[in-house]
Amino acid sequence: EPEVTQTPSHQVTQMGQEVILRCVPISNHLYFYWYRQILGQKVEFLVSFYNNEISEKSEIFDDQFSVERPDGSNFTLKIRSTKLEDSAMYFCASHGQSDIYGYTFGSGTRLTVV
């Protein structure tokens, strides 16, 4: 079964450093998302991406964050100058044109900012 792949599975970084989280969505999917989940809390929407541009973003997704689809397969989330409160699990998700009712999530990257 096709899956969304995320790397790394765990990233530890020092406060103030930049991190790039990587995702490979399912190949024929068109819509891409980043979500985060702080430990024990709900899954929160960050940003959606379609047709090579951001289609929607939440209040969490401020100037510290950026997304990119540098080639035909990767979808990245960059966090500049990380803060302690950025520590969370970051999930990438995708769906195709007809899958708007169900997202396929990756296994996540656990980001720990120290």
Place this chain on the structure above:
Amino acid sequence: GQSLEQPSEVTAVEGAIVQINCTYQTSGFYGLSWYQQHDGGAPTFLSYNALDGLEETGRFSSFLSRSDSYGYLLLQELQMKDSASYFCAVRDQGGSYIPTFGRGTSLIVHP
């Protein structure tokens, strides 16, 4: 804005039936989804209801009442592997297809 309420934890025994409720408040409404998450892993899509009534998928069923702003996920013939967190998510009719997730219900299945 949107808000969703679901119980924080539900416990049940193997073989039993359990219902996880979700009530929501939205400025509009487009649909209610359910996702399962094991141990902080990838959320997995379970079901979607846009219209009132019951949707059945194997041992899992999902119900929606739009007039009551209420839905539930019904799990039958519980198995130990069903122990997980279950999230309801609402899509607002305000133009966005992006679902807003509830805080999740931790289901603990005992032998």
